[in-house]
Amino acid sequence: MSVTIYDVARRAGVGIGTVSRAINDSSQITEQTKNRVLSAIRELNYQPHTVAQSLARQRTNTIGCIIPFFTGYFYMELLRGVQRETTVHKNDLILYSVDRMDKRDTYLERTLQERRVDGILLVSLEIPDECVAKFKSHGFPIVLLDGFHPELDSIKVDNVQSAYVATSHLLNLGYENVAMIAGRLSSLPARLRFEGYKQAIEDSGRTFDERIFVATAGPDDNDGFSKENGYAAMNKLLDLEGMRPRSVFASSDIQAIGAMQAIRERGLSVPGDVAIVGFDGIELASHVGLTTMRQPMVEMGQIAADRLIHKINESDNIDFKRKVSTELVVRESCGANRI
Amino acid sequence: MSVTIYDVARRAGVGIGTVSRAINDSSQITEQTKNRVLSAIRELNYQPHTVAQSLARQRTNTIGCIIPFFTGYFYMELLRGVQRETTVHKNDLILYSVDRMDKRDTYLERTLQERRVDGILLVSLEIPDECVAKFKSHGFPIVLLDGFHPELDSIKVDNVQSAYVATSHLLNLGYENVAMIAGRLSSLPARLRFEGYKQAIEDSGRTFDERIFVATAGPDDNDGFSKENGYAAMNKLLDLEGMRPRSVFASSDIQAIGAMQAIRERGLSVPGDVAIVGFDGIELASHVGLTTMRQPMVEMGQIAADRLIHKINESDNIDFKRKVSTELVVRESCGANRI
DNA sequence: TTGAAAGCGCTAACAG
DNA sequence: CTGTTAGCGCTTTCAA
Numbered sequence: 001m002s003v004t005i006y007d008v009a010r011r012a013g014v015g016i017g018t019v020s021r022a023i024n025d026s027s028q029i030t031e032q033t034k035n036r037v038l039s040a041i042r043e044l045n046y047q048p049h050t051v052a053q054s055l056a057r058q059r060t061n062t063i064g065c066i067i068p069f070f071t072g073y074f075y076m077e078l079l080r081g082v083q084r085e086t087t088v089h090k091n092d093l094i095l096y097s098v099d100r101m102d103k104r105d106t107y108l109e110r111t112l113q114e115r116r117v118d119g120i121l122l123v124s125l126e127i128p129d130e131c132v133a134k135f136k137s138h139g140f141p142i143v144l145l146d147g148f149h150p151e152l153d154s155i156k157v158d159n160v161q162s163a164y165v166a167t168s169h170l171l172n173l174g175y176e177n178v179a180m181i182a183g184r185l186s187s188l189p190a191r192l193r194f195e196g197y198k199q200a201i202e203d204s205g206r207t208f209d210e211r212i213f214v215a216t217a218g219p220d221d222n223d224g225f226s227k228e229n230g231y232a233a234m235n236k237l238l239d240l241e242g243m244r245p246r247s248v249f250a251s252s253d254i255q256a257i258g259a260m261q262a263i264r265e266r267g268l269s270v271p272g273d274v275a276i277v278g279f280d281g282i283e284l285a286s287h288v289g290l291t292t293m294r295q296p297m298v299e300m301g302q303i304a305a306d307r308l309i310h311k312i313n314e315s316d317n318i319d320f321k322r323k324v325s326t327e328l329v330v331r332e333s334c335g336a337n338r339i
Numbered sequence: 340m341s342v343t344i345y346d347v348a349r350r351a352g353v354g355i356g357t358v359s360r361a362i363n364d365s366s367q368i369t370e371q372t373k374n375r376v377l378s379a380i381r382e383l384n385y386q387p388h389t390v391a392q393s394l395a396r397q398r399t400n401t402i403g404c405i406i407p408f409f410t411g412y413f414y415m416e417l418l419r420g421v422q423r424e425t426t427v428h429k430n431d432l433i434l435y436s437v438d439r440m441d442k443r444d445t446y447l448e449r450t451l452q453e454r455r456v457d458g459i460l461l462v463s464l465e466i467p468d469e470c471v472a473k474f475k476s477h478g479f480p481i482v483l484l485d486g487f488h489p490e491l492d493s494i495k496v497d498n499v500q501s502a503y504v505a506t507s508h509l510l511n512l513g514y515e516n517v518a519m520i521a522g523r524l525s526s527l528p529a530r531l532r533f534e535g536y537k538q539a540i541e542d543s544g545r546t547f548d549e550r551i552f553v554a555t556a557g558p559d560d561n562d563g564f565s566k567e568n569g570y571a572a573m574n575k576l577l578d579l580e581g582m583r584p585r586s587v588f589a590s591s592d593i594q595a596i597g598a599m600q601a602i603r604e605r606g607l608s609v610p611g612d613v614a615i616v617g618f619d620g621i622e623l624a625s626h627v628g629l630t631t632m633r634q635p636m637v638e639m640g641q642i643a644a645d646r647l648i649h650k651i652n653e654s655d656n657i658d659f660k661r662k663v664s665t666e667l668v669v670r671e672s673c674g675a676n677r678i
Numbered sequence: 679t680t681g682a683a684a685g686c687g688c689t690a691a692c693a694g
Numbered sequence: 695c696t697g698t699t700a701g702c703g704c705t706t707t708c709a710a
């Protein structure tokens with residue numbers, strides 16, 4: 001019903017092979033016949049059937065992105081970067097969004113076998129070793145964005161270092177002790193941020209005090225970087241008799257925002273009563289004056305997509321691990337201008 | 340190299356047609372042979388090649404979503420709804436994101452001819468009449484989300500009514516005059532929100548005063564619903580000698596937030612000096628205490644995706660126009676509790 | 679019911 | 695350089 005390569009061939013008085021060559025500007029064709037084909041194409045308003053091309057080429061020019069993107073600004077920004085780069089490379093983007101963890105595995109399995117995409121970008125999600133093995137053995141390109149695995153390419157920030165800087169900032173501002181609101185320690189980034197915090201504390205000559213450290217508990221399977229968790233954690237901190245911290249480092253902006261709410265609800269102020277710095281650099285942070293360690297989200301998305309597509313094209317097996325650097329964005333919440 | 344339908348057929352000792360029937364649980368097959376095939380499939384860990392299926396079936400089970408989603412929370416929420424519903428229907432989602440307007444047409448053309456998706460969802464974007472004609476003649480399903488066209492299915496809020504409610508809320512609170520910060524009037528939603536505002540003003544017995552009405556000007560082609568525009572507009576309003584408005588209705592939350600910033604920078608307060616209500620119900624609004632007309636974004640996305648997929652499946656031509664209702668969310672910015 | 683065979687629309691190898 | 699042909703992996707008639 002719609003115009004195919006045969007129609008074009010007939011119209012141009014050539015074989016379909018020639019049409020194909022014209023489309024894919026092969027060198028195996030004279031400028032002249034190519035032009036003839038091209039005008040036939042234009043006259044017929046022909047456009048190749050992508051699906052047929054994909055089948056014949058064994059390549060879809062599409063990447064899949066598995067992302068828990070229903071959880072906010074951070075993912076949206078990453079996605080924006082991914083999308084941008086994908087478009088630059090004339091690839092399409094299929095979105096697989098994960099809400100529950102078990103879906104992650106489903107998608108990983110599916111994408112691998114369905115061959116609907118040429119490679120996949122796994123965002124902020126851990127990947128089971130057995131899965132890694134499978135992908136490797138199939139030679140199926142996969143890159144981790146905001147994640148890490150020894151055997152896979154990855155792009156992420158240096159969590160330890162960043163948490164270190166955030167904590168040190170507070171310390172340098174003169175706060176005696178810096179509390180921490182951590183995520184769920186079963187999550188790697190949560191652990192790393194904790195590590196950076198602890199290191200900064202110790203490097204400053206203090207000793208880590210677990211009484212002013214509160215991590216997300218409970219059996220849930222996500223990272224615990226939520227507003228509710230920040231709120232609850234801050235309340236615990238505020239309940240501390242006689243040793244209520246004057247400053248706290250929250251491992252995510254959204255936790256920090258929950259914490260700020262808890263603080264205000266007690267009639268206390270930020271940074272007057274407690275100073276706070278967050279982590280991520282989400283848009284909201286700028287609106288509530290939250291000092292934070294900003295991750296270059298869009299850029300990370302771009303780098304990841306670029307790397308993935310490069311890998312698909314060249315099928316190189318270089319070990320690509322990229323740590324991008326965060327940037328301390330100073331706003332009011334840390335009380336910088338008070339000191 | 341990877342396992343195909345032939346491998347399964349051989350293993351099960353049947354023809355490939357039979358395997359196909361087993362996969363697509365056709366009624367043309369005995370329970371017995373079906374089981375045999377199914378176990379062969381399991382043993383081989385076979386999964387159909389989606390691209391091949393698409394080509395043979397002339398159907399991709401994929402929808403395309405053309406969305407200017409680089410502009411914030413609103414689009415992300417719509418997308419979340421779309422994604423959710425798409426998954427429910429076991430369809431995949433290809434994201435075409437538009438930053439500049441000319442890209443919109445490119446995508447519309449492309450998706451129509453490439454046959455890579457079974458239908459498209461056009462979000463917050465207007466569509467040229469000629470395009471509509473083309474889609475119609477090809478019988479290619481398309482639905483508009485947060486948009487409108489007489490000949491196409493659409494899902495959107497009642498902008499006029501909602502703006503009317505927002506304005507009336509301020510009026511009922513006792514504010515003498517209500518100013519308005521509009522978008523670019525070349526954009527339909529901007530116009531409709533203006534209309535609702537004007538109507539409310541007039542229905543209250545007042546007359547529309549264009550001195551306290553400021554719309555986004557300039558040649559740009561988007562809707563003008565930005566923070567910067569809100570900021571600039573508010574400054575104009577604040578500059579008004581002797582008739583500075585005590586309350587303003589902004590046609591988008593993000594404009595309202597820009598406006599609030601302008602207000603605060605003058606050392607004035609919200610709602611003390613000027614009360615404000617926004618439109619959209621983005622997340623940020625809740626964090627800055629902005630009263631707003633909330634659009635049920637996720638739900639709108641779901642309805643749209645559901646409708647599109649339904650249309651693809653049944654190819655029905657019922658005229659589907661859905662207006663979903665907004666909800667007034669009262670927070671501090673309108674000074675409700677002062678009256 | 680089942681198997682064989684003809685497409686789906688294109689790419690790529692192979693002759694010429 | 696160009697036309698022909700054999701796939702790509704599946705669905706779907708058409709016979710048997």
